Amino acid sequence: MYSEKVMDHFTNPRNVGEIKNADGIGEVGNPKCGDIMKMYLKIEDGVITDVKFKTFGCGAAIATSSMATELVKGKTIEEALKVTNKRVAEELGGLPSAKLHCSLLAEQAIKAALLDYAKKN
Amino acid sequence: MYSEKVMDHFTNPRNVGEIKNADGIGEVGNPKCGDIMKMYLKIEDGVITDVKFKTFGCGAAIATSSMATELVKGKTIEEALKVTNKRVAEELGGLPSAKLHCSLLAEQAIKAALLDYAKKN
Ligand code: FES
Numbered sequence: 734m735y736s737e738k739v740m741d742h743f744t745n746p747r748n749v750g751e752i753k754n755a756d757g758i759g760e761v762g763n764p765k766c767g768d769i770m771k772m773y774l775k776i777e778d779g780v781i782t783d784v785k786f787k788t789f790g791c792g793a794a795i796a797t798s799s800m801a802t803e804l805v806k807g808k809t810i811e812e813a814l815k816v817t818n819k820r821v822a823e824e825l826g827g828l829p830s831a832k833l834h835c836s837l838l839a840e841q842a843i844k845a846a847l848l849d850y851a852k853k854n
Numbered sequence: 855m856y857s858e859k860v861m862d863h864f865t866n867p868r869n870v871g872e873i874k875n876a877d878g879i880g881e882v883g884n885p886k887c888g889d890i891m892k893m894y895l896k897i898e899d900g901v902i903t904d905v906k907f908k909t910f911g912c913g914a915a916i917a918t919s920s921m922a923t924e925l926v927k928g929k930t931i932e933e934a935l936k937v938t939n940k941r942v943a944e945e946l947g948g949l950p951s952a953k954l955h956c957s958l959l960a961e962q963a964i965k966a967a968l969l970d971y972a973k974k975n
Contacts, residue, residue: 734890735910743910765886765887766886766887766912766952766956767950767952767953768912768913769855788913789856789864789912789913789914790912790913791887791889791910791911791912791915792889792909792910792911793910794912829888831887831888832888835887
């Protein structure tokens with residue numbers, strides 16, 4: 734049902750945690766299941782130098798967020814805005830269609846964190 | 855939003871895994887989110903001597919299953935049938951109402967595993 738990459742990122746999620754004094758914080762919720770995702774960004778000279786996330790969400794939410802943080806780390810804000818949930822799912826080798834809504838959380842949380850950063854600067 | 859006990863069982867879930875040659879296996883799905891839970895029971899002389907679970911479900915599903923496995927381990931089949939999701943949620947110090955549907959997975963998976971055992975014996 735799940736690809737090897739999904740299982741890898743679910744059982745060993747990358748970049749889990751918080752960033753104290755983050756430059757941008759995004760918090761989004763999944764209306765379908767009530768889950769919440771929080772994303773923290775450290776941004777220097779327009780580049781995302783660090784990113785961490787926290788969620789109580791399901792395995793698909795954990796795996797997509799883990800992959801999404803890897804895709805935006807070291808990237809510029811403009812590049813990060815192009816990381817869609819479709820792209821993340823592709824990098825993971827696909828997701829069951831019933832779980833695609835969970836993968837939305839990662840994209841939305843990154844965009845919310847970038848918006849938070851933009852508002853503050 | 856979540857009690858300390860929920861966070862404890864989410865971050866350090868008890869009895870995660872599979873049992874080879876389990877006497878009863880229950881697999882149930884959450885229609886609301888598409889998540890799946892699998893429960894394995896080892897039963898000797900009417901007593902649950904071992905129990906393990908696997909899920910790709912959210913933190914609430916993980917925490918309730920972890921607590922539920924602790925509640926049924928060492929118990930008779932009759933005692934295990936009395937472990938409801940309400941009881942599990944109480945032992946966890948409560949769950950947000952949006953996540954109560956996730957806690958159903960644990961109760962249903964145990965009952966499905968006991969039914970599987972009954973059918974085989
Ligand atoms: S949201 Fe799927 S089990 Fe909780």
